[in-house]
Amino acid sequence: MHLIQGTHKAPKLAREDLISNMPDDVLTNILDRLPIQDAVRTSILARNWRFNWTLLSQLVFDENFYYYLTRTNDESKLGRIINRLLLHVKGAIIKFSLCMLDELDDADIANWILLLSKKGVKDLAIWKMGIRDQLKLPTHLFSCLELKRLKLTNCCLSPPSTFRGFPNLLSLELHLIRFETRDLRGFLTCCPSLEILISTCTLKAVWIAKLENIKILSMYLSMLDRDIMMRFLDSLPKLQELELNFRTCKLTEGGANKRCPTFFLSLKFLTLTRISLHNGVMLSCSFELITSCPNLLFLEITTENWDADSPPQVDYDILWPLWLRGVASM
Incomplete structure (x- = not known):
């Protein structure tokens, strides 16, 4: 290395923004490992990071996210935040987790699950906290045929007569579940590939x-x-x-x-x-x-x-x- 007037000139490669030049799948992997609020905040890092959050493939709205909204007095905006993210994410949504501490609009939930079924969701977790009425899940849930993991808590299910099962489901976790149509026995027989079954029912x-x-x-x-x-x-x-x-x-x-x-x-x-x-x-x-x-x-x-x-x-x-x-x- 040659010194020039007490300084040295860094190689061009070292000055490049290596993270920004990573392939999309690598960026997605990095963003998916962050809490969702931090992943969205990366849009302020630089101009070419403005829309990188739309590469997310995992949307996790868990208790930590809800408490984050509470600290910022934005808990009433949960539905709008989920709507925005689901509509703007570009590719497949592999994982979606939703913890409900307050009531959300039934129409919104139906639209979210319909969109997830079209986005190829493979890992779905929905749990409603508290002892109030169970969350009645829409029949769109039974169109998510690529599901590999499903976790439901305090929900009511109504499998349609046309439902033939989740052929790819490997893990099923059920807590405080009620069936309006069919029963748990009929539901299990529609999951022939199950490797993990956890149930308090x-x-x-x-x-x-x-x-x-x-x-x-x-x-x-x-x-x-x-x-x-x-x-x-x-x-x-x-x-x-x-x-x-x-x-x-x-x-x-x-x-x-x-x-x-x-x-x-x-x-x-x-x-x-x-x-x-x-x-x-x-x-x-x-x-x-x-x-x-x-x-x-x-x-x-x-x-x-x-x-x-x-x-x-x-x-x-x-x-x-x-x-x-x-x-x-x-």
Whole structure:
């Protein structure tokens, strides 16, 4: 490097705006990683950045975005902001998340989901906070046939008679969901590719038994026979992570004295929640499930309160050593 009067001349390449000269797909990747308000703010960086925010492919209006609007006294503008972004984004919208803390116009929501169905949305999450009336989703939702991930909370669904399912759906998460037409069973049968199912809605084992691609399952148990549960789990050969919530479960004896010869070889992560330590049948069933997973790596158990002076009667002879990497209990 040659010094010229105490300074040096930087190469031309170093003076160029390398970020602005990046390909559109790289810029999109960068913008998608920013909070949406910061991504839009990049329009003030330079003249050639003015419309870069229109390259966004992920629109996330979550709790953090809503609280940002609250701090700036703009929470009433949420609907107009979403309208503007959806209308001006140039390409496909891969991900759309909406957290509703206030009421939004039903017509706007219907238009947004219709537009998303035409924009090829693959990851959709909508949750309505609070305990007021559920959000009734428009039938346009069932036209989003490219969906791979769907998460809905506190919503009401009305699948049309023409709905034949989400053929590409891999992950489904449902909380506080009500169906006006069909039912949850019919909805699940329309999702043959499901690999992840998380639900706080009431599920029956027979509904899930046909979803042979399930790898991650989290569900609430209701009335369940021990033998039925073992056969149900045996019908899911790819299951790797399982969470069972016993809060509302009423287990029947169902041959609890018989040893189940089934082993769930693929199960690596097991979470058992809200187990009643007063219920000997529930405990026996839980222990048998644990010992039927010889390749189990992580085990987490949470229990209900119980009276230490009244220990449950359980056959502990069914237990044998487990080679676990992690254990958690509460």
